[in-house]
Amino acid sequence: MKINQLAKQADVPAKTIRYYEEIGLLKPAERADNGYRIYREADVHTLLFIRRCRDLQISLEDIKTMIAAQVDDSAPCTNVDNIIKQQLERVRVARDELNKLEQSLTMLANSCKRNKVSECGILHKLTGE
Amino acid sequence: MKINQLAKQADVPAKTIRYYEEIGLLKPAERADNGYRIYREADVHTLLFIRRCRDLQISLEDIKTMIAAQVDDSAPCTNVDNIIKQQLERVRVARDELNKLEQSLTMLANSCKRNKVSECGILHKLTGE
DNA sequence: CCTTGACCTTCCAGTTGCTGGAAACTTTAT
DNA sequence: ATAAAGTTTCCAGCAACTGGAAGGTCAAGG
Structure with a gap:
């Protein structure tokens, strides 16, 4: 399938797919004779995986690590586990931060x-009471 | 006073101060004969104002608007009010989003x-159950 | 056969808010 | 006199895209 079909199936813009390839998150796509990128079902799954991770605001670097981890089935998944735990911690910190912001802004x-x-x-408060 | 003194007093890196000047958030500083920027007390206040706004994650664009609003004392402060309200709304939305993220990540x-x-x-969950 | 429009390609630039570093100058301290 | 610290400008890069230009390709309609 061509890039726009993949884009629709995974709900990720074609532009973003090319970008992911450029930064090495996706391996270079096969090319047709005319130079168009060609994709298969497996690519839909990979991209959906990435999209779910991005929905959780996991960084592309971390996603790269997780994809690498999937290559070796028998390896321990400590990395994956750590990434999720760290992400959870980041999210909690950010949320707490935003809660404080909300208080200040409400006041x-x-x-x-x-x-x-x-x-x-x-203005009086922002300029220093 | 010189840029690093201002930086210390307002707790904003000198580099950032130059950047603020570059994008027009601060008006161009006076210069000494040697070309060094010179600042006064008023600049400390302006910079503190900016820092407080940044602490509230208000965008530089919005801060620019608020600074402009302060010029005319008798003008209505509708703009300022709107910026704070919109910021509050953004913060609430972001926080709610992070709360959902936290749930997903905890699971x-x-x-x-x-x-x-x-x-x-x-991995099973992220690859599509 | 030709054109129109939809896709596809690459490359360059811009977004936000800085931050790091190089090269060159001045000032300050020893 | 010399070394360290402070200042200047300019250029580059971070994250994660997004927009747009310029050009090649392909299928359908007149």
């Missing part, structure tokens, strides 16, 4: 009482 | 029972 948003810059509570 | 992390790639629950 700020509530401090705009009068409608003039010179009396704007938001 | 994933718990599904690595055996220690071989071929039996790794994580």
Whole structure:
């Protein structure tokens, strides 16, 4: 199949597929005589795997590691496990951070009482109380 | 004062200060005879304002808008108010997204029972159950 | 047969918010 | 006098794409 079909099946833009190949996340696609890239079913699966990982905000570097890990069936999956755990930790930290942000922003948003810059509570707070 | 002193007082790297000037967030600094940038107290305040906004993950574009808004004291602060509200909304959406991510990742992390790639629950789930 | 439009290719540039480093200058300290 | 630290500019790179230009290819319709 050609790149746009793969793109549709995996729900990943064709442009992104080429990019993944360029950075070595996907191995170089076979080419037809006219130079077009040709893909198979297996590529749909690989790409879906990548997409699911990206949905979890796992970095392309980590995804690369996980794909490499899948090559050797009997190897321990410590790497994969660690990547998920680290990602989970990052997500928790980021979420906690955003919770604090939400608090600060809510307070700020509530401090705009009068409608003039010179009396704007938001600006007063941001300029140092 | 020179750039590194400003950097220390506002807790913003000198490099970043030059960058802010370059993109027009800070107006071009005065220069001494030797070409060094010179700053005053007011610049500390401006930079602190920027830093507080950045801590709230407000974009440089939005910060630019807010700084512009401060010029005219009698103007309405609708812009400022909107920026904070939109930022709050973005933060909430991002946080909710991260909460979902955390759930998915927690489930994933718990599904690595055996220690071989071929039996790794994580990989099985990520490759499509 | 020709053209139109949809695909495909490569390459270059831009996004956001910096950060690192090189090369050249000045200033400060010893 | 010399070395270290601070400053300048400019160029490059990070992540993960995305947009667009310029050009080749292919199938359908007139």
